[in-house]
Amino acid sequence: MRETDTRTGNSHAVVVGGGIAGLAAAHRLLTRHPGTRVTVLEASDRLGGKLLAGEIEGVRVDLGAESMLARRPEAVALAREVGLADSLQPPATATASIWTRGALRPMPKGHVMGVPGDASALSGVLSEEGLRRIEQDRELPPTEVGDDVAVGAYVAERLGREVVDRLVEPLLGGVYAGDAYRISMRAAVPQLFEAARTHGSLTEGVRALQARAAAHQQTGPVFMGIAGGVGRLPLAVAESVRARGGEIHTGTPVTALRRTATGWQVGTAERTLEADAVIVAVPAYAAAALLGTESPAAAAELGCVEYASMALMTLAYRRSETDLPEGSGFLVPPVDGHTIKASTFASRKWGWIADEDPDLLVLRTSVGRYGETEILKREDAELVELSRHDLRAATGLAAEPVATRVTRWHDGLPQYPVGHHARVARIRDQVSRLPGLAVCGAAYDGVGIPACVASADAAVDQLAGDLAGVHELTRDPVRSPHGGGGE
Incomplete structure (x- = not known):
């Protein structure tokens, strides 16, 4: 984006992708x-990407991501x-x-x-042998x-595989749907990576992190939701964009992206748009296809980013027929051999769901x-039945649901293997190297909502010549720690 054009109101910016980042x-x-x-x-017929509001048995629910990290300001501020200020709600319970x-x-x-x-700290989850291994x-x-x-590899070497298999793996799996033994510590848990670089003992490094956090104690909830579902967020952002003239x-899939002497041409099936600046806010594989002509090197790197797929099952029960344990839900380590990887007791976790129908769980x-x-x-x-089987085994829940929904997210979560930061x-x-072009989204600096918003902010600032946001994300990716009890 040329600053002179921006100030005079003559510039045209095209954003490719209508997810939360775009x-x-x-x-x-x-x-x-x-x-x-x-x-x-x-390209698709709706906005929001992995944020999707829906309903079950007349109650509004999220059919995609359900919460956002509140300790980073980007998503809550947006x-x-x-x-949506009056609709922001913290979880009703954080016990998982x-x-x-x-x-x-x-x-x-x-x-x-x-x-x-x-x-x-891990007593009760690990065996006595696993606890002794940590002490080594x-x-x-x-x-x-x-x-x-x-x-996973680093933590297993320092503390033993049991720590990884029974706690690190399900926690990381809740964020990335990935394999802890492949996930980059520098990209996914940068605070641990820094502790590993500066301390000979991992437990000593963690204690130092905890002491630092205690000295700078943050107040307020770690996570935040939105009454009616965080799927409302992209719709509200879109409404604001339109109100401002966007x-x-x-x-409308974009089929071609070409650099011209004066800017960019963005091709669709119906027309070609002339633009001064373009922000590509689509998954890595789609970005690779768009950049193949103008930046084959970037396209090759983007084409190497792998994705994980997942499915969410939403089940509604009559509350009078259920007797669940306390808390917001539970995580499931893959090593235990069950099918589901997590369950959220959504009516317990989010007060607005319980308020919409107190008789429904x-x-x-x-x-x-x-x-x-x-x-x-x-x-x-079959996915519903497999879920019910595991729920019965974990909680004793044997009631018949009054309604179910299955939402599939194919290639929903980018993977951050070792070396991801260098690839980004x-x-x-x-x-x-291509003036007037920037990229943003979950493939780069974090998969959570604040990460996508921060990535978008940095992309816009980059177009105006301000690289501070990009440098900050490179130095400190937006972490998405798991709050427990969610998928």
Whole structure:
């Protein structure tokens, strides 16, 4: 984007992608650069990407992501800006469990993404042998982490595989639907990576992190939801974009992206748009296809980003027929051999769901991790039955649901393997060589809603020549810690 054009109101920016990142980018363009003409092009017939509001048995629910990290300001601030301040709600309960070793056990406290500062923090979840193995960490020589290392591999070497298999894996799986033994510690849990680089003992490093956090104690909830579902957020952002003069077109896939002497040409099946600037806010594989001509190197890197697919089962029960344990839900370690990977007691977690129908109890379960494809080939009815089987085994819930919904998210979550941060840096380096072009979204600096908004903000600022946001994200990706009890 040429600043002279922005100030005179003559510039035209096209945003490719109508998920939360693309919509947030459009909103920032219009608020930071008044007078800019903004056009959003979304290939599908709806907006919001992985944020999807729906209903079951007359009650509004989220059929995609259900909460956003509140300790980072981007997503909550955007919600307030687009008129949702009065709808922001923290979880009604943050108490969660982990279903492991044949029982629901309280989610341990005093850990960083499952990594304890002291073995006693994991008592009850780990065996006595597993707890003793943690204590060996202080006696082991330092482990070299280099430029990056897999979370699972490093933690297993320091503390033993049981910590990884029974706690780190389900917590990370709740965020990335990935494999802890492949996930980059630098990209996914950067605070742990820094602790590993600066301390010979991992437990010592975690204690230092905990001491630092205690000295800068943040108040307020860790997570936040929106009454009616966080799926309302992209719709509210879209409404604000339109109110500020932006155009949004759904069912309009972009088929070509070409650099011209004066800017960009953005091709669709119906027409070609002339633009001064383009923000590409689509999944990595779609971005690779668009950038193949103008930046083959960036396209090659984007084409290497892998994705995990998953499915969410939403089940509604008559409350009088249920007797669930306390809390917001539970996580499930893959090592225990069950089908579901988590369950959220949605009516317990979100007060607005309970308020809409006090006689209804809504639950969610999820299946699918990186590399698991067979489970997603099952029919909807079979996925519901598999969920009911595991719910019965974990909680004793035997009632018949009065309604069910299955929502499939094919290629829903990008994977952050070892070296992901370096790949993102290479992509951004190549893209920066093309004036008036920027990229943003979950494929780069974090998969949560605040991460996508921060990525969008940085992309808009980059177009105006301000690289501070990009540099900050490179230095400190937006972490999406798991709050327990959710998918």
